[in-house]
Amino acid sequence: MRHKAFRASALGVCVAAAITSCAGTTGQGGSGPTGTPDASATIRFAVTSPPTQLDPIATTNEVNDLPYFTALYDGLTGVDSEGVLVNLLAESYDESDDRLTWTFTLRDGASFHDSSPIDSEAVVANLERALAAAPQSGVLRPKLASVESVTSTSPNELSIKLKQPDPGLPVALASPALGMVSPASFGAAATTPVGSGPYKFESRAADKVVYARYDNYWDPDTAKAAKVEISGIPDGTARINGLRSGQIDATIAQLNLSAEIDALQSDPSFQVIENPTTSVATLYLNTSHAPLDNPLVRQALNYAVDREAISDSLLGGKCTPTDQPFPKGPGYVEELDDRYNHDPAKARELLAAAGVQNLEVDGIFLAAGLSQTLAPAIQAQFADAGIDLKLTSTTPAEVRPAFRAGGPDLMVHQINAEADPASTLANNFVGPDNPGGASQQIQDLADAAIQTPVDSSEREDALEAFTRAVVAEPIHVHICAIPNFYVGTSTVTGMDKMPWSSTTLTPDVRSLGKSS
Template structure:
């Protein structure tokens, strides 16, 4: 009898375990494109979701933010790393970050950062002043290819224009930056996603492979990266802000086509998507299970014209292309009224915008006359490189390329549309391999310097100046504008800079868009940031 009783009890226990497993599978799993992601439930034992799946058009190129300048990297890394200072939730005002406060000398040449105590990196090592010094010394002793965005500080240690004289640890929780000259956007630069503070121990451990093994102090820790598929992060249980993050896991999924991404959202396979086509806005609004989210406009979509390649090295040719592109048709067809035609290399929302500049009108006869003056009356043939992914400033890049191709054909320019994968596209553009190409920029700090100096100064050739454009007069104005601390005087300098750029025409400025995202109705506290990269620290489900 005893043996039979024991067997019966074991059978009951087994059946109970199986039933509990089945209940768990039916209640907690989430379909994600044919694969099941299984989020944990809330700590109270309820069924509230705590895994957010974010659908996006392209993969990250690196998870070490200083090694890239592209937005798909920063979407992820802003949740892994933290910067010394933060921006506001939906603006670029300066707020405390890993530094609780900053003291600035009267001459603007010394910045003293007082660091937050008790913060640890994900590998358990201490965040302190030595870690900050290590990161900045690593960056400043590099170059354009290694750390392209460090050029925001006037180049690198070896360069004459480098702004930072020295970074030193005063004590364990105090760091001092000594500058060679004032830099007006210095604190705004410090808060940029590119300058997330990484674990020195992890950098030493992984070396060049650190870009695939990120370790910061942020609210989420890295778990895995399946290239062109997904990146998985999980909650940092030792995060210094108590009660945060709200979510247990983040999954960033790559779904290249906007329409496929929207379909995945409608089916519940993802929770948030970027790159919503303007033509699909009403579809989302009419779905009671979904919501439309607008990102504050802070961008420029443009056609780059490599000023070092023939015949684009002739200013008349570049001006002709500006007159040949039909911006109105592009905006009417692909932006649903939520975009402005661009005439300058920065949006009207940025201080120092020069509204007095007269845009290049769509004028085919004028374009033909300029080409004739340049000795190219019969036109020419050239490749037109089109982005392979949807971007906030250009949600349907391949279709826009077809409109541009048709416009150019009307003045005798035969443009052959070409494309490659996103990482290769950016690398080829950086190296100056493209002639005519489509790209854009979402501002990272709310300052005009982050558009004009970053994208078009000669210091930025090899990083973000893909047009390879160099003008000494422009350079001198931009350095003066960086050094000047009076904002009114800075604005006047940037207006002059825009006049020079307009005349030289290294770009065809196309559009300033209001990017659209969509999300499930139960997603709350998602606040899209004008920089294009937002922390998901406070996001949760209803």
């Protein structure tokens, strides 16, 4: 079976009449940038987290690392601005009739930044390196769990043998954690990497990485600028101030900055892109910690949250309330909307029925952005239901590893949209972001969804069955559906074309340029 593209999970999530395209809406006082991008320009883009290291297989948070990796590395596949799987280093791929082997054909003429060819032996070396790291990696393990072996079958062809069918493997291979590194630089990839993407590594500081255009990249039209500077600025207000003062050209605006987003939309000097996603603000629960191991207690926590008030009072009405893991698209079940309307009295009744008094919950949150805004509001709403939420702040780079290690009871964060919705299940419900482990029912339903063909009616049915189960007996507490907002000066081009920007908060900035 020949495969050219899969539709990713963010497709079909245009939820407001004002949104004219799933690739995003431009809101600005004047018209968007026109003209040819200046090939000598430098684009300065700010994200929420500073760089930690640059070896893709060593990532502990691929969403935070995505911008730093995707400018530098190509994978076999990628995800475009609309959430569609696209070919990068792979020209095509086939699934065998028995569904236990994928064959990838590489495009001609691609090279690493040290000019060595990107052939099947180099790709196999990368994938074998990732497989060796996967058992200790919460990021790689679910993506490569089905892979038994990787073999070079010709200079431009490789085969991936599976333990069991995995229709989502081409989507998993789009992960920035599986970008291709020159094998000669494996040992130095964390600090002085040699990559395969449209920009090559130039320098790194504590809060910034600088890249220069790679002139021999296989698609010469991709890199629009001479250089790209990606800086990590955790404080959202500081990012907006940097944009207004001219220190950066474009950045991410999280929902806690709704007033700033509105102001920039009315200013002709700036442009605002809004992309609906399937990301969901979520309170992650460790279900191995008593009494959170009791489904009645988890239901009580769901009733304790006032989703409408959070969206309207804190987020400018921009975060659509939901109590489902998939707010729209595959896996969404309309009849389950408002299953957990705010009801503190009901929460108290459920806690009493579970035999729980004076419930105390230890939680962690990010000391920046949306999580920082949500945490005190959740704490106050829990208190109304008789729940004492004790909160500790941590850095964006540390928060998921800390929760995955099993320490806190609760994490204020978000389910990140995935290129394949089955990956949402693998990561958030039966994988690393559910350290308490899944029940056999949930595991079986997740397996059924993961193993059915992508974009099939069977996959949609399986995802909906999973949703029904985790709403009836919740694992986490879902709050609201998160759109992505990107803001930039009126001279920045390509903001509506950034790969991954309808999927994850942090985009691939390879499409950006600057008009003269």
